[in-house]
Every structure is written in structure tokens, then in C-alpha cells.
Amino acid sequence: MVRESSNKPACARCGKKSMLTDGETGEMFCGKCGFVVTEKMEDGGPEWRSFSKEGGEDPTRTGPPTSLTMHDRGLSTKISPVNRDSTGKPLSSSMKSTIERLRTWDSRSQSSEPIDRNLRQALSDLSRLKDKLTISASVVEKSAYIYRKALDKSLVRGRSISALLAASLYAACRETGTPRTIKDVADAANLKRKDIARCYRLLHHELELKMPVTDSIQCVARIASSINISEKTKRIAVEVLKKAQQNEESAGKDPMGLAAAALYLACTKNGEDKTQRDIAEAANVTEVTIRNRYKGLKE
Incomplete structure (x- = not known):
């Protein structure tokens, strides 16, 4: 929303005292010649502000935090979908079509580079694997x-994006102590285990990952x-254990x-009726x- 400035300083270009302030962008500009005096407006109020539902619009003025799981880290900008000019008046029909074309090209330009397209596809698959x-x-x-580090070192070139992403996910699970096996990741990604293992060895060697x-004990609860x-x-x-x-x-x-053997030993001690095959299938190991x-744990 554009409003008149309270102190109304004179414009440095035309000398008129017709300064306006845009509350959304924070710009202060001259209403006569359009000269922009300041591009940002400082706000001394609190960072978060709450409004009633009748007040409309977004109750906060800060955006979401940056994240590596978005291809642009959440820092991209886009043309506002509101078809109004700086004074709040609705746009004409010809200007609406022009702005719509600008929105389309703005969206396309954000993924024009091969790295951006690669990240879009990989991080979309990552969101699916998370669920x-x-x-x-x-x-x-x-x-x-x-995955971004692998992309910077050009490790993705000539290799499957999905396989390298699955290997990155398995490496993250290993590094954070999350009990997920490579077979679990392979089944979720619908890939062969050896393809993920090959990419994981590549990441481990090239990025010098130190895996704990x-x-x-962490695998006991899962089984x-x-x-x-x-x-x-x-x-x-x-x-x-x-x-x-x-x-x-x-x-x-x-x-x-x-962990599977310890559970089988505990079942025999506690008198719980669980066979080796049941535990082996749950743990993805052989009998x-x-x-x-x-034998080693019993001793």
C-alpha cells in the first residue's frame, strides 16, 4: 500500500514535496517524477506481528528460513500475482497479459542453468524419499x-541423479546415526543396491566423508x-549388546x-516365541x- 510520507522531504530531482512510501517494498519515491529516494525502510518494531483474522493478508512480515532442500535455498523472488500498480489501481487488460508473460519468463529463467534443473529433479526425489x-x-x-558438494565437484556428470541422491541420503543416515540400511534406501528409491553402493563409495572417497x-543398540528398537x-x-x-x-x-x-542375534537370545531367555526366520526377515539378514x-553372544 502506498501512503504519503509524514515529513514530506523535497525531491532531489524536481524539488517538489510529493514523496510517497510503498509499505510493501519499503521504497520512498517522488509522486511527480518517480525518483526513488530510498530503497529500504527501517522498522523499529518487533520482528513478528500478529493481527486478527479480519485484518486479512499475511500476519507476519518475515519469510520462511533458507533451506538446502530447495534448489534456490528459498531466496528466489517472483512477480506478485496481484494485478495492481504502485498506486493500488487495477491493471488494464493489455498490461495484465504483459505482466503474465513476464511472470512466465521469470519462472523459466530461474531454472535455465543445467545445475538448477539437476537440483530441481534431485531435491524433488529427495522429498519423495523422505516420506x-x-x-x-x-x-x-x-x-x-x-549432494550439493557432489554437484560442485562434478561427480554427477555421467552418473544417475537418482542413484547419487540415494547414496547421499544413505551417507546422511550413516552420519546422523539414523538406522536405515542401504537396502531400505534402494527399495524406497526403486534402484539396485549395487548402484547405490557404487555411488556411496565414490562419495566417501571424493568428499572424504568420515562415517561413524x-x-x-539403535537397531534393536527397529527390529x-x-x-x-x-x-x-x-x-x-x-x-x-x-x-x-x-x-x-x-x-x-x-x-x-x-542386534538380530541379541534379540533372538533375549527371546529365548524371556520365553518369547519368535523364530530365527521371523527376526532374520525383520532385520534383512540371513538365519x-x-x-x-x-554363538558369540551366548558365550
């Missing part, structure tokens, strides 16, 4: 950061919830297989793996 794998926003943000060792194991059995399995870590029995072992780890 399928039910992971937190921090993991998604980390995945976008890793996955804690097998137990999928086959409805009681809470008491889960606590016994956690105690078994803690003793195994103290005795360095878990070194070099697959965390998921170790042979459970039997081998079971």
Missing part, C-alpha cells in the same frame, strides 16, 4: 548438503517394533545382524548370520 523412509528434516538437510560406526517383541525382551537385548561392546565382541560385526552371532 517413504520416514526420516527427520535434519537428515534430509544433510542429504541435500552432501553404527551402534547396534523389535516390526515383529511386536515385548519391551522386556528389548531391554534384555540391549543389556546383552552393552556387555558385548564392553568385551569387544561386537568389533567388526554387522550391527543389524548383531546363518543370526546363528553365528548367537
